Amino acid sequence: MDAIALLIAAALLAGTPLALAGLGLLINERAGVLNLGAEGMMLVAAVAGFATALSTGSDLLAFAAGAAAGAALALCFGALVIWLNTNQYATGLAVSLFGYGFSAFVGVAYVGKKLAERPPFDLPGLGAIPVLGPALFRQHWMVYATMVLTAAMIWYLYKSRSGLVLRAIGESPESAHALGYKVRLIRLAAVCVGGALCGVAGAFLSVVYAPLWVEGLTAGRGWIALALTTFATWRPIRVLLGAYLFGGVTMLQFALQGEGVQIASQFLAMLPYIATIVVLALISRNAAFIRVNMPASLGKPFHPGT
Amino acid sequence: MLKLEARPQPSKLMSLVSPLVALVLTALLAALLFAALDKDPVKGLAIFFVEPLNGVRAITEVLLKATPLIVIALGLAVCYRSNVWNIGAEGQFLLGALAGGGTALWLTTHGFVLPRFVSLPLVLAAGMLGGMAWAAIVALLRDRFNASEILVSLMLVYVAQQLVNYLVFGPWKDPAGFNFPQTKTFDASTWLPALVDKTRLHVGFLVALALVGAMWVFMFRSYKGFQLQVGGLAPAAARYAGFSARGSLWTALMISGALAGLAGAMEAAGPLRQLTPHISTGLGFTAIIVVFVGRLHPVGIAFAGVLLSMMLIGGELGQSRLGLPNALTGVFQGLLLVLLLACDTLIHYRVKLGSGLKSAH
Numbered sequence: 001m002d003a004i005a006l007l008i009a010a011a012l013l014a015g016t017p018l019a020l021a022g023l024g025l026l027i028n029e030r031a032g033v034l035n036l037g038a039e040g041m042m043l044v045a046a047v048a049g050f051a052t053a054l055s056t057g058s059d060l061l062a063f064a065a066g067a068a069a070g071a072a073l074a075l076c077f078g079a080l081v082i083w084l085n086t087n088q089y090a091t092g093l094a095v096s097l098f099g100y101g102f103s104a105f106v107g108v109a110y111v112g113k114k115l116a117e118r119p120p121f122d123l124p125g126l127g128a129i130p131v132l133g134p135a136l137f138r139q140h141w142m143v144y145a146t147m148v149l150t151a152a153m154i155w156y157l158y159k160s161r162s163g164l165v166l167r168a169i170g171e172s173p174e175s176a177h178a179l180g181y182k183v184r185l186i187r188l189a190a191v192c193v194g195g196a197l198c199g200v201a202g203a204f205l206s207v208v209y210a211p212l213w214v215e216g217l218t219a220g221r222g223w224i225a226l227a228l229t230t231f232a233t234w235r236p237i238r239v240l241l242g243a244y245l246f247g248g249v250t251m252l253q254f255a256l257q258g259e260g261v262q263i264a265s266q267f268l269a270m271l272p273y274i275a276t277i278v279v280l281a282l283i284s285r286n287a288a289f290i291r292v293n294m295p296a297s298l299g300k301p302f303h304p305g306t
Numbered sequence: 307m308l309k310l311e312a313r314p315q316p317s318k319l320m321s322l323v324s325p326l327v328a329l330v331l332t333a334l335l336a337a338l339l340f341a342a343l344d345k346d347p348v349k350g351l352a353i354f355f356v357e358p359l360n361g362v363r364a365i366t367e368v369l370l371k372a373t374p375l376i377v378i379a380l381g382l383a384v385c386y387r388s389n390v391w392n393i394g395a396e397g398q399f400l401l402g403a404l405a406g407g408g409t410a411l412w413l414t415t416h417g418f419v420l421p422r423f424v425s426l427p428l429v430l431a432a433g434m435l436g437g438m439a440w441a442a443i444v445a446l447l448r449d450r451f452n453a454s455e456i457l458v459s460l461m462l463v464y465v466a467q468q469l470v471n472y473l474v475f476g477p478w479k480d481p482a483g484f485n486f487p488q489t490k491t492f493d494a495s496t497w498l499p500a501l502v503d504k505t506r507l508h509v510g511f512l513v514a515l516a517l518v519g520a521m522w523v524f525m526f527r528s529y530k531g532f533q534l535q536v537g538g539l540a541p542a543a544a545r546y547a548g549f550s551a552r553g554s555l556w557t558a559l560m561i562s563g564a565l566a567g568l569a570g571a572m573e574a575a576g577p578l579r580q581l582t583p584h585i586s587t588g589l590g591f592t593a594i595i596v597v598f599v600g601r602l603h604p605v606g607i608a609f610a611g612v613l614l615s616m617m618l619i620g621g622e623l624g625q626s627r628l629g630l631p632n633a634l635t636g637v638f639q640g641l642l643l644v645l646l647l648a649c650d651t652l653i654h655y656r657v658k659l660g661s662g663l664k665s666a667h
Binding site: 036040076080083084085086087089090091093094095097098099100101102104105107108215219220223224226227230264266267269270273274276277280281282284285286287290 | 310391393447451452453454456457458460461462463464465468469471472475476591594595598631633634635636637638639640641643644646647648650651654655
């Protein structure tokens with residue numbers, strides 16, 4: 001029982017950065033922009049967050065720094081793809097490569113540095129409940145904030161006027177433009193918010209999850225988060241649940257090793273990536289199903305007046 | 307306010323000028339960065355763009371590193387021209403190194419000393435098959451399961467790296483290697499012969515040049531190459547003409563897998579001569595930049611491969627001579643690609659001064 005409780009707790013912890021980045025990318029994609037730069041944004045934000053946490057000791061400031069770094073990079077990405085109509089695939093890839101290099105360069109000074117020990121997290125009262133306590137109620141506050149954010153995003157996308165406009169732009173930028181909405185500005189805003197969330201995810205990885213900085217810290221989580229939006233058929237609640245599932249797969253390797261399973265650690269380390277491929281293939285299999293759920297203008301540039 | 311006006315036709319001139327402008331802008335930003343780091347900007351730029359070409363030995367090192375970049379990039383160019391977004395060449399490269407290096411290792415440990423004209427083709431063919439097998443997973447999942455080739459090919463990079471780790475930390479580890487994660491050194495009969503005496507440059511560079519020519523013929527003078535390009539530029543037209551989209555997908559991925567695998571096998575049988583966890587230093591990703599800087603054209607790729615190789619070596623020199631972090635290369639590479647894509651806007655648009663709502667036609 002205790003092992004299961006610990007696995008659940010670990011899955012929530014490992015799933016949180018995936019969920020944050022996934023929700024950010026969901027906002028991008030709902031507005032019609034495919035952001036392959038997520039990995040780079042997360043990496044730069046991870047360094048920014050780690051540096052901030054190291055000098056201030058505040059998690060909140062670290063997340064804010066991560067969000068700012070992610071949003072700044074997203075602004076560059078957005079300006080390129082939305083105003084200069086550059087290819088979204090190539091530009092996103094370029095941002096990821098740049099982010100990898102830039103974070104490695106800036107991060108050299110932080111390799112091997114340790115953050116101050118933080119007190120264990122415990123929701124007063126609830127943390128003491130047997131099994132459930134250790135499984136659910138001893139997490140960093142950002143884990144719960146991510147759940148609240150998911151609920152907020154569901155409300156925003158489906159119940160608010162602004163969310164409706166955002167979805168309309170993702171489905172048909174031409175119609176939204178004809179109705180007088182500033183398609184490109186709204187897309188840019190969506191890209192920046194998405195980048196900021198990827199940034200929080202990156203900072204969470206370096207400040208809470210790891211907590212340290214090494215080159216390439218995110219280890220492909222930006223890409224897994226991208227896959228997550230497809231698994232979730234662009235729905236926030238499924239992004240969250242999918243993220244926990246993948247968090248669980250990531251943590252399964254440590255659980256299995258702890259149980260003394262005789263498999264080379266390298267094969268266990270492959271698990272999250274293989275799981276991503278398998279689930280992606282299973283979900284994408286029904287092309288019509290994906291087409292119905294995918295924002296219709298995803299990846300297509302919009303240039304008013306042409 | 308500046309306004310973009312669509313050109314009636316893409317500008318050929320701009321498509322050649324754009325990489326040069328991007329390079330100059332990257333150099334300017336690099337100079338600023340050097341100044342910010344309290345290093346002499348002129349010296350810094352010289353390390354990246356002059357020093358790597360200083361002397362025969364230095365030039366052979368540049369060409370050595372350019373070889374895998376060019377070979378991988380040629381394959382990726384076929385993919386990108388057919389609108390197949392294979393970004394996992396790194397993984398296909400690693401599998402090529404494993405298959406080619408594994409063959410060399412097998413020959414070595416079993417004591418087969420074959421003449422080079424037998425052993426080398428075996429090693430290189432194995433490498434190509436390894437790369438193709440890895441790319442085939444991507445093609446199969448795209449073809450049968452409609453799974454995004456971008457994500458699948460990238461995820462497979464991580465899987466490939468773990469496979470490398472497993473083999474060199476496990477079954478393939480040299481028993482006499484003091485427990486270092488590395489294989490035995492391959493027998494000399496499986497090494498690629500040197501091209502210039504007393505340097506590391508090997509005949510693989512000639513293979514890369516031959517492939518540049520072959521790829522030019524394939525892209526611009528063959529029916530299959532034409533089909534692939536139509537499929538990439540105008541899928542509807544290709545469908546109408548009866549060109550198979552599935553065929554194009556498989557062809558593009560098999561070619562790029564084979565070439566990335568070949569590059570991996572040539573690294574294993576060339577400069578490395580054994581397998582370690584550090585077979586690749588991100589060459590498969592650098593090759594993506596080579597493709598775009600080289601304008602998806604074989605000849606352009608040859609030049610871009612040399613340029614990016616200079617930048618890689620410049621990064622190493624900057625570390626040893628100026629005490630700069632080697633990661634600086636990654637910053638410059640990323641900047642170059644981002645700036646290039648921005649400059650590429652000029653291929654399709656004119657920048658106009660104007661205010662109005664005048665639409666571009």
